[in-house]
Amino acid sequence: MPDHKVALVIGATGIIGGNMIRHLDTKDDWQVIGLSRRQPYYDSGAKFISVDLSDSVDCQAKLGELGHITHIFFAGYTDRPTWAEQDAPNLKLLANPMDVVEPIATGLRHVCLLQGTKAYGSQLGPFKSPAKEIDPRHMPPNFYYSQQDYLAEKSMKKNWSWSCMRPHAVCGYAVGIPMNLVSCIAVYATISKELGLPLRFPGSPVTYGGMFMATEAGLLSRAMEWAATTPTCADQAFNVINGDYVRIENMWPKFAEFFGLDIGPLQSINLPLMMADKGPLWDEIVKKYDLVPNAYEDMAHWPFAQYIFNNEWDMMSDATKCREFGFLEFVDTEQMFLDQFAELRENRIIP
């Protein structure tokens, strides 16, 4: 008899949670429950509960029947203008459902927390890279630390363990998830083409030539399942990346080729400002090429692209630890982008 497991995936309509549910759907030994505010955009055998995680009363009302869950995957996130302001609301996002579910889920075995390279201060400025899991923390606050400390404390003397996943720039199938580098680049290229422009890198010259890395969502899902079910991973953090490092300047010509564009010299622009008026153009493109209608603001989150394209320091974490613990999957990042652009095209999301 296979070991039956019940997963609670928190943040079910995000790029990470959504891909995790789609992954677990393919496994016979997992039953899945997804939590999110929105309805899922994908077909799934999972049960979905619509709940406002920031509201402890709503969590109490809707999550009281989840005593049978065995594993929790937490990929929830709520945005705030500053890092300091993000701390308390994001901790509540984890603590509210945990406070309801953990006391009743007597068979709980593991809570897997999604973090990222920001655990190393990658968003603050130049940091020590490649970053390792044992590197000291940056000056707080950082809601990753608050969440991790919360789990570490709560799991003491309990039968469940925790793990932290630290991917970078997660890329994968998602609809209406604009914080996704693949769709940001695809929309930027599509609009450039429609305007008769070559494909110009819109960020900083230093970023163009700097080191970058990414995490394919499918690889991340498999790593999450692995960490949650491998006893030696208990109470450990893991960098989870494709395994290679890339420079955007090396990939950009391949991207231009994919979109049938000439490659132009770099032109730094402020994407949020410059792309603000392109909604009507996007709608015309959708009509002209008979695309599946997607709202412009659901396609690309320009402040996110602006952030990614202007980090003027190498973005690298070291993946040796998860390899040593037994996770041995690798993805070619350049090919990943090309495959995912192709998937967007096949699904008629882009021309």
Place this chain on the structure above:
Amino acid sequence: MTDNKVALVFGASGIIGRGFLRHLDGLNDWDITSVMRNPPNFDTRAEHLPVDLTERDASLSGLKDVPQVTHVFYTAYKDYPTWEAAAEPNTEMFKNAMDGLLQNAPNLEHVQILQGAKYYGRHLGPYKTPSKEEDPRHMPPSLYFGQEDYLHELQVGQSWSWSAIRPQAVCGFSIGNPLNLTSVVAVYAAISKELGLPLRWPGKPEAFRTIYQVTDYDILGKSMIWAATTPACANESFNVTNGDVFRWEHMWDRIAEYFDMEVGPPQQINLSQMMADKESLWNDIVQKHGLAPTPFDKAANWAFGDYAFGSDWDVCMDTTKCRRAGFLDFIDTEEMFTNQFDELREAKIIP
């Protein structure tokens, strides 16, 4: 045991060939013949075939009687004042080896050549990194190109296959083989310590911070066997490294800790010049600490240190190709240095 594979290893006195012999020595399903000018000065079960590859006639006559050979590993290299000057004579040596061997090689299955990051122009100046196997060549000449082209030409229409392995800065425990970063660092540290100096970075200041990577000789040995015996690797090139990348500025702290030294601020020195007068000091160290006597010129190759510590550009190869083809060995580079320093200490090569 007639089913045994029979390896013919050219250049077994170098760090790669010698590390590889050590690796093969432990594999029961291999018989080994090593080709060198002089008999090996270390223990090995390999049969020794004395051939001077720089002599064409001697090569043709010396290599015509090894029909049992199934796998050729070509690691021979003859040093010249410049890499460019080394191209033609080293290509001729390879031709002599292959022409000699192919006179009578009915059982030949595979020929493997050893290359390195210089294939990508790592030694010339800033270049495209991380380098991938399919990247275009730099401006010739290069002995790698000459050998590779000849090998491709020979293999057309043959039943045997080839592979090319590209490590970066091969590191291993070796005695009397100074072309090895582990020895350079260990002896530099021992001399600094004896003089009461802190461990200072002797290379270019920028090279302290750029990205670097190395290949452990055990990893390399395993990859060589893997590529030579895996059908899917036929006629392919593979980058092979430890799997991680690092910056010396971080590694240096660990190295100082190992040797129980303080880290000093970087102080660029030309090692070749600065170490020229340290022979008597080295001999004093050997005596004082009861070490196994190693002649100073066999203890560390300072020109190699100047070269390895002088890249003020990132040096790094992409290893996704070998991972996706199934080679999954890796080692944390910090751990590799520590292990190899331990070996040097145990063998009483360093204090």
